[in-house]
Amino acid sequence: MDSLIREVNENLKTIIDNLKENVDNSTNTLDNIQIQMDKKVEEAKKYKIQVDAAKDRIRELEEDNKSLELSLKELQYKYGKMNLISVIEAGNKEIKSKTNDNIREINKQKEHISELTSKARTIKDLLLNLKKDKTLKEEKLENLKVVYSFYSDKLNSIMDYAFNHSENLMDYKDEVIVNEDEEVEINDTSDLDNTMVFDEIASIDENKNFKDEMSFISDKIEDTIVSDNKLFEEDNLNIDETNDEYSESSVTSDYYQFISEENDNNEEEDKLEKELEKKIISNDLEENSDANIFNSDIFHVEEVKNNEPEIEEEKVFENETFENNFLTNSNLGFENVGDNNDVFTIKGLDVEESKDTEVHKEEYISDDSFEDNENNFSELESNDLINNLENFKLESNNEEELDELEIDDTRINKINDLFSSINDTKTSSIPLDNISKVENQIDNAYVDIFGKPLEESDLNKKESTLTDIFGNPISKEEVSESVKTQKKIEELFVENGIDFNKFKEDEQSYLKQIYDEEKFISILEVLKKHKINLDNIYYSFNIFGEISSFELDSLISKLINIGQSVESIGMVLEKLPKVKKYNLDDAIMSYGDYVNNVDITELIIKAKELYDNGGNL
Amino acid sequence: MEYLFDLGFSLEEINKIKSNSDKSTITKLEFFSRLVKENYNYLKSYGISNIKVCFINHIKMFFMNPDRFRSIFNKYDRADLVRCIEKNDAVLEKL
Numbered sequence: 001m002d003s004l005i006r007e008v009n010e011n012l013k014t015i016i017d018n019l020k021e022n023v024d025n026s027t028n029t030l031d032n033i034q035i036q037m038d039k040k041v042e043e044a045k046k047y048k049i050q051v052d053a054a055k056d057r058i059r060e061l062e063e064d065n066k067s068l069e070l071s072l073k074e075l076q077y078k079y080g081k082m083n084l085i086s087v088i089e090a091g092n093k094e095i096k097s098k099t100n101d102n103i104r105e106i107n108k109q110k111e112h113i114s115e116l117t118s119k120a121r122t123i124k125d126l127l128l129n130l131k132k133d134k135t136l137k138e139e140k141l142e143n144l145k146v147v148y149s150f151y152s153d154k155l156n157s158i159m160d161y162a163f164n165h166s167e168n169l170m171d172y173k174d175e176v177i178v179n180e181d182e183e184v185e186i187n188d189t190s191d192l193d194n195t196m197v198f199d200e201i202a203s204i205d206e207n208k209n210f211k212d213e214m215s216f217i218s219d220k221i222e223d224t225i226v227s228d229n230k231l232f233e234e235d236n237l238n239i240d241e242t243n244d245e246y247s248e249s250s251v252t253s254d255y256y257q258f259i260s261e262e263n264d265n266n267e268e269e270d271k272l273e274k275e276l277e278k279k280i281i282s283n284d285l286e287e288n289s290d291a292n293i294f295n296s297d298i299f300h301v302e303e304v305k306n307n308e309p310e311i312e313e314e315k316v317f318e319n320e321t322f323e324n325n326f327l328t329n330s331n332l333g334f335e336n337v338g339d340n341n342d343v344f345t346i347k348g349l350d351v352e353e354s355k356d357t358e359v360h361k362e363e364y365i366s367d368d369s370f371e372d373n374e375n376n377f378s379e380l381e382s383n384d385l386i387n388n389l390e391n392f393k394l395e396s397n398n399e400e401e402l403d404e405l406e407i408d409d410t411r412i413n414k415i416n417d418l419f420s421s422i423n424d425t426k427t428s429s430i431p432l433d434n435i436s437k438v439e440n441q442i443d444n445a446y447v448d449i450f451g452k453p454l455e456e457s458d459l460n461k462k463e464s465t466l467t468d469i470f471g472n473p474i475s476k477e478e479v480s481e482s483v484k485t486q487k488k489i490e491e492l493f494v495e496n497g498i499d500f501n502k503f504k505e506d507e508q509s510y511l512k513q514i515y516d517e518e519k520f521i522s523i524l525e526v527l528k529k530h531k532i533n534l535d536n537i538y539y540s541f542n543i544f545g546e547i548s549s550f551e552l553d554s555l556i557s558k559l560i561n562i563g564q565s566v567e568s569i570g571m572v573l574e575k576l577p578k579v580k581k582y583n584l585d586d587a588i589m590s591y592g593d594y595v596n597n598v599d600i601t602e603l604i605i606k607a608k609e610l611y612d613n614g615g616n617l
Numbered sequence: 618m619e620y621l622f623d624l625g626f627s628l629e630e631i632n633k634i635k636s637n638s639d640k641s642t643i644t645k646l647e648f649f650s651r652l653v654k655e656n657y658n659y660l661k662s663y664g665i666s667n668i669k670v671c672f673i674n675h676i677k678m679f680f681m682n683p684d685r686f687r688s689i690f691n692k693y694d695r696a697d698l699v700r701c702i703e704k705n706d707a708v709l710e711k712l
Binding site for chain 1: 644652655693694
């Protein structure tokens, strides 16, 4: 066994060594590339110095030429007056020869500069290629390093284990790395829903005392969030295991669970506190006439009530985080109560506070509105409907006045207002399935007021006078047909990620006029087959009417075969209906072997010219 | 060639383009507006200050396939390229 293990280990070691060698080789290659790049950069710098020197020389020579020209002018001016022509001629000759010499040298310097520049350009191309190569090799090196690190760790540990435990190989277990920095997940959001219970209960119960207790509890929550110490110094809560009433109180149990989990996750404390405060403070029932609060809370309470867990006192303490939290706090201690090791009291807690919470709880339990939910809901519902109608800004609440109104635009507008204000109100706070309930209530209210149900035809009394692209009025049947066609086109386009509404109006009309489902689908299939970006359709709607799918497919295939990119074809898509396949064939043939280098614009124009010159078909 | 207005050319510049270009170039300018716009906007994205001069003087380059057009420029260092083109737009033809 030992010899077998030794042999296998040697083989594994060879693998690791090979990997290491690859890493080293790759590193060396990268270093070499860097050295080459540095060399080339140095070379280019030298060229630059030479070019600068040449430019300076050219500048000097140009200045020299300028001064020579000035001298010549002076000479001509000075001796011209004296009529010394021979002197002028001699001077002229001399100056010109110098100027010409300078110009020749300038030209030489310029040639030198262009040579150096072309060399530098070559170096630049080379550097660019080296850079690309370097990037690729760096990526490869990174991968090699990762692979090497992984395999060397794993294989070394396996080899060590095998060497030391040759008799117990099958007991080998790979170490599971425990991530100690695991993020603590945000707690289940049902706790957030539970905090809504204060809001919901307050909305049902108009008992002021209870509302005061809500604010009292919210204050308490605020205090507990500040620090653990403050919780036990100031709040003085006594969690008494013998008090079974707490287990029945969802309010207090919610409260305690809320505390425990707040202490657990400090990051959530402020957020929840603010939410709760907002809800309690903003939910002032006496002043707020917006009945939608009632509606939202009414329906919401029903749901939440069903989902609300029964939290017993013991569960609070069985919560490990709760225990750990308090246990780790040096200012606190736990006292075991009686024989039950699972239940503790917290030192230094005042009994009085527990009495207060008992009182609160009694009031809470005795609240009828909480027990007889359904009855209260129906009462509130009917009241709310009337309140809702007020909010919908009807001009008159007086039923007689309403009866006097004729079914005309004024009345219809009022009904429109009624429906539009539904949209304006905070429907986001109302669960979706309850919106239909609200609407049903409004329908019923309408029937009560006007004596008949509201129909959609009453809302849409205005007749639309549509015209076709020639300005001729379109009959209702045609309109409906056009709408149907539009819907079909829209559906087809949506399936393919195209928005029909992005086309201009005249383009939309055109598409509707020529619509043929089979043809549209086949054109789209051709484009998808050749991977043409369908966004090009917004600029080339004409392909649906001016070319067959077969012809389009042939043209695109031909263009792709001669090396044209899909992107380029997409850019000229709208022009393809103007090109015939045989004309394109002729155009392609005219370029011979060079056709792969020809731009698509050249080909299309040539094909079009051939078509135009060939006469009409 | 109204799309040239959208690209920021004035009437004077457009007339200059028409006068400097042969019939074939004008036909292509009118026919392949989308492709020309694509190439123009690509080069404009480099931030070249004399982009209009480049367009007027080297219109034919802008009829290239967009992928080929881009491949000409993106193998150079952007800053160097811009500097060279701004210094002398004739560099475009030599790239």
